Amino acid sequence: MARGFCRETFAWRRGTQQRTGQLKQVASDPTRQTFSITTNGVTFISETAVHDQFCNKLTLTKAQVVNGGQTIRAIHRAFSTGSLKDDVKVVARAITSRGDKEFSSDVAVNQNNQNKMEAGFLRSNDPRVVQLAHSLASIGWYFEKREGEVGLLTPTERATVETRIGKALSGRVIKLKEGTQAYVATFFEQPELAKKNPKKMFLSANDGGFFEDIFSSDMTAQKLAIAHQVKNYVDDFVTKFMIEKRKKDKATKSTEYRSLLGDEIIDQFSGTIEQVMPQSAIFLCGTIFQDLVQIQKKPADELPAVLKAGGIPLMREHIFRTMTFARENPQHAAKSWPTLLKSNQFFRSVVTYIRGVRATPFISPLT
Numbered sequence: 001m002a003r004g005f006c007r008e009t010f011a012w013r014r015g016t017q018q019r020t021g022q023l024k025q026v027a028s029d030p031t032r033q034t035f036s037i038t039t040n041g042v043t044f045i046s047e048t049a050v051h052d053q054f055c056n057k058l059t060l061t062k063a064q065v066v067n068g069g070q071t072i073r074a075i076h077r078a079f080s081t082g083s084l085k086d087d088v089k090v091v092a093r094a095i096t097s098r099g100d101k102e103f104s105s106d107v108a109v110n111q112n113n114q115n116k117m118e119a120g121f122l123r124s125n126d127p128r129v130v131q132l133a134h135s136l137a138s139i140g141w142y143f144e145k146r147e148g149e150v151g152l153l154t155p156t157e158r159a160t161v162e163t164r165i166g167k168a169l170s171g172r173v174i175k176l177k178e179g180t181q182a183y184v185a186t187f188f189e190q191p192e193l194a195k196k197n198p199k200k201m202f203l204s205a206n207d208g209g210f211f212e213d214i215f216s217s218d219m220t221a222q223k224l225a226i227a228h229q230v231k232n233y234v235d236d237f238v239t240k241f242m243i244e245k246r247k248k249d250k251a252t253k254s255t256e257y258r259s260l261l262g263d264e265i266i267d268q269f270s271g272t273i274e275q276v277m278p279q280s281a282i283f284l285c286g287t288i289f290q291d292l293v294q295i296q297k298k299p300a301d302e303l304p305a306v307l308k309a310g311g312i313p314l315m316r317e318h319i320f321r322t323m324t325f326a327r328e329n330p331q332h333a334a335k336s337w338p339t340l341l342k343s344n345q346f347f348r349s350v351v352t353y354i355r356g357v358r359a360t361p362f363i364s365p366l367t
Contacts, residue, residue: 042067042068042071042090042091043068043092043093044065044093044095045063045064045066046060046064046094046096046097047062047097048061060094075088123176124145128215129145132215132219132221135220136224137164138221140167141225141228142165142169142173143174145176147177150169177201179224179227179228180194180202180214180224181195181198182224183224183228185231185282185289186226186227186230187218187227187289187300188213188214189289190210191282191285191344191347192342192347193210194286195341195342223300226300226301227285229303230289231282233308233311233315234315237260237311238280241260241261241277241278244256245274245277257270257273260312262316262320265316265320268320269320272323273319275336275338279337279341279342280341283322284315287321287347287351287354288314288318291318291358295354295355321354325349325350325353329349332346332349
């Protein structure tokens, strides 16, 4: 049961492996009597809880762990290796929701707000996120709602997931934070939010966030999968540049830059291209979506195929148009490139500029 709870409600985050190993050791050695006071225990949220005082038994219905997944995993590891002692005790707390899903979500957030956790992690069990995961599975995608969860899957669990989505997991995983960023930069048309304030994507409106607006009925599995694929193509483009950027030999670097970006960009912007490319991924996702869907009126579901067939020339063009606009309109580009590329105002100005380019028949896309 502990393993099931852990898989369903707890993400194996970076930096926790050492701590869990320490907890397992405490649960296995002669000092195990201190286990209940050296851990935070486990908190459950369930629809109902019935305590049988005669048998000293607590029965929970539809239970989930909202705090203490690390403790559960440590105990399970000790149990699996046969080293768990019978007299180990864990403090447990049960909170009943009586079917109120919003209350359950609030409990999960507030039970963990003293820990350093990503806002997305605290939304991983929100009904809207869970439903989105089910919908994505139906079209062949696995939604990693908690960071590192795919890496935790056993071979049997991995096979079960692949059977459910009907495809091998490789290349079919959408991470909650990155996928939401891609969606917010494209369909939601807010690259600044995606780049500059990603935490607000998962905060409620009452806390100054946009969770309810983003995870609304407009956000479908199909749209999220499209946005994810767009970002994958853009990320690959930017990553290739970053690989070349790390090279020390300037002559080799310049040659490779030309191969990736083309002569026009290097001839005109060699002095600033290294300021632009590392920060450009989210911004490019937004401008490409606006160009293809809003300006050229292509169906959104054709975007992955368009980028697969001609993504490099298109991304080159968008980098070129963005930098050209900034050079020709210094009043709109007085800030540093990292700041500009996470500004909605600059984004809208560049999109307007690209719209003008598309409306001029004598200006063809950069190739």
